[in-house]
Each structure stands twice: as C-alpha cells, then as structure tokens.
Amino acid sequence: MMLNNLKNNKMINVKTLVRPVLVFVFALAFLSCKNNKMEKTEPLKTEDTVAAVAVFMPFKIIMIKHKVADYGKWRKVYDAHDSIRQVYGIEHYVIGKGIEDANMILTVDKFNDLMKAKDFSALPFLKTAMKNAGVVGKPEFSYFDVIRNDDSKIEQKERLMVTHRVKDFDAWLKVYDAEGTAKRMSEGFIDRGMARGIEDPNVVTIVFAITDMKKAKASITSEAKKKLMKEAGVEGSPQLFYYTIEE
Incomplete structure (x- = not known):
C-alpha cells in the first residue's frame, strides 16, 4: 500500500x-x-512611409514671357505686386532670365482657378504695371497643366524649355519615354518638368536642366532629333528658350 x-x-x-x-x-x-x-x-516608420508613398500631384501654371528694358527695375515692380496675385489665387513659382538675351524674362506662377487667372491677365492695372516696369512689346500668356515635375535641388541653373504641338499626345509620349532619361543625360539634358496646354492638350512644354550646353544645343538641333520628333508626331518647329533660374 x-x-x-x-x-x-x-x-x-x-x-x-x-x-x-x-x-x-x-x-x-x-x-x-x-x-x-x-x-x-x-x-x-511614419516618415519612411510618407516618403515611400509620396505621389506627385499635378498643378496648373500661368507662364508669362516678355522682354524688359531693365531686369532690376522690372523685378522690383513684380515683387511689389505679390499680394495682388494672391487675391486672384496666383502663387509665385519661378523666374527665368534668357541666356541669349538677358532682358527676355519668363515668369511661372501656380494657380488653381483658370477663370481667375485669366481675369488677372486681363486686368488694366496689370498692363499699366508692366508698362511702368519697363516691359517691351506684348507679353505672351499661356496656361498649362504640369504633369511631371522634379523640384529636387541640383547645381545646374541653366534650363531649356521646349514647346511644340503634337498630333497625338499619347503617341508622342511613348516615343519620348522610349528615348529614355539616360539617353538625354548623355546629350547634356536632365528631365525637370513636362506640361500640357490647358486650352490645347496637344501643346507640350518640356523643361530640361543643362549639364553641357554645347552637347545640348548640338543634340536638340541635330537631324537625328528632328527625325525623332517627326516620328513622334511633332508639328512644325519647336520653340526653344534657353534661360537661367533666378530663384
């Protein structure tokens, strides 16, 4: 037991x-x-997630191109009227000075409402202000939707803006993308932005930073580039504007 x-x-x-x-x-x-x-x-982490999923948001711009008698005088008037631009929902974005003609000025401003932007462009006050600022001749106004944009900081300040009309934007874009950024970089270009006309979406403006001006000019005017543009459906000769970023 x-x-x-x-x-x-x-x-x-x-x-x-x-x-x-x-x-x-x-x-x-x-x-x-x-x-x-x-x-x-x-x-x-939160900050990593934001960076990983950051998506470019398209925005609208008004581009004004004109010649001035004196850049310093014009710039003072331009800066002094920032509050008026804000009333019409227009926000300063960038200014460029022509490389071949330093008195040829390009202003690019962001906006949200097309009608307000057009109302601003038609203001009698604006015409008077431009005249007092020394604007020579008739300014060119154009409105675009920015669909690609690279705002990252780079050393290069020189830019080339190419504007042309295409038969079919999607067909043109396939050719442009097929050419590739690496090929354009070898020619002295860095892709910085792309925009489509608001009133005519087949009007395309592309902005490049220039790393080698000699290469860039030789490439953009070469027979090979002209042939590529023609194959992509570019109509007529593109408008080329070389400028330097002022800010």
Whole structure:
C-alpha cells in the first residue's frame, strides 16, 4: 500500500513539474513565431512611409514671357505686386532670365482657378504695371497643366524649355519615354518638368536642366532629333528658350 502511495506521489510530482515546463516551452515557441512574423510584416516608420508613398500631384501654371528694358527695375515692380496675385489665387513659382538675351524674362506662377487667372491677365492695372516696369512689346500668356515635375535641388541653373504641338499626345509620349532619361543625360539634358496646354492638350512644354550646353544645343538641333520628333508626331518647329533660374 505504501509502495503504491509513493508511486502515486512520484507521478503527481512529475506531472506537477512537467506542466509548467511544457507551458513555458509552448509560450517561448508562440512568442518566437509572433516575433518572426512581426519582423517580416513590421510597417515602415511614419516618415519612411510618407516618403515611400509620396505621389506627385499635378498643378496648373500661368507662364508669362516678355522682354524688359531693365531686369532690376522690372523685378522690383513684380515683387511689389505679390499680394495682388494672391487675391486672384496666383502663387509665385519661378523666374527665368534668357541666356541669349538677358532682358527676355519668363515668369511661372501656380494657380488653381483658370477663370481667375485669366481675369488677372486681363486686368488694366496689370498692363499699366508692366508698362511702368519697363516691359517691351506684348507679353505672351499661356496656361498649362504640369504633369511631371522634379523640384529636387541640383547645381545646374541653366534650363531649356521646349514647346511644340503634337498630333497625338499619347503617341508622342511613348516615343519620348522610349528615348529614355539616360539617353538625354548623355546629350547634356536632365528631365525637370513636362506640361500640357490647358486650352490645347496637344501643346507640350518640356523643361530640361543643362549639364553641357554645347552637347545640348548640338543634340536638340541635330537631324537625328528632328527625325525623332517627326516620328513622334511633332508639328512644325519647336520653340526653344534657353534661360537661367533666378530663384
């Protein structure tokens, strides 16, 4: 009888010891699996996530190109009327000075409402202000949807703006993308922006930063480039404007 009791007590003690051990082992296994799963599926930090999913948002611009008698005088008048532009929902974006003619000025401003932007362009006040600022001749106004844009900081300040009309934008874009950024970089160009005319979406403006002016000019006027443009459906000769970023 005593032997049986001892035997039973030993069995009870063994079970008592084994249960916690098993529970501990299973707990470790569960936590290990959970940690492994978390390591594989752990989300990026907030700032990393924002950077990873950042998407370019198209925006509208008004471009004004004109000649001035004196850039310094014109610039003071332009800066002084920033508050009036804001009333019409227009925000200053960038100014460029012509490379071949430093008195040829390009202003690019962002806007949200086309009608307001056009109302601003037609203001009698604006015509008077331009005249007082020394604007020579009739300014050119154009309105675009920016569909590609690279605002990252680079050393190059020189730019080329190419504007032309195409028969079919989608067909032209396939040829342009097929040419590739690497090929254009080898020719002295860095892609910076692309825009389509608001009133005529087949009018396309492309902006390049210039890394090698000699190469860039030779490339854009080459027979090979002219042939490529023709194959892409470019109508007529493109307008080329070389300028330097002022800010």
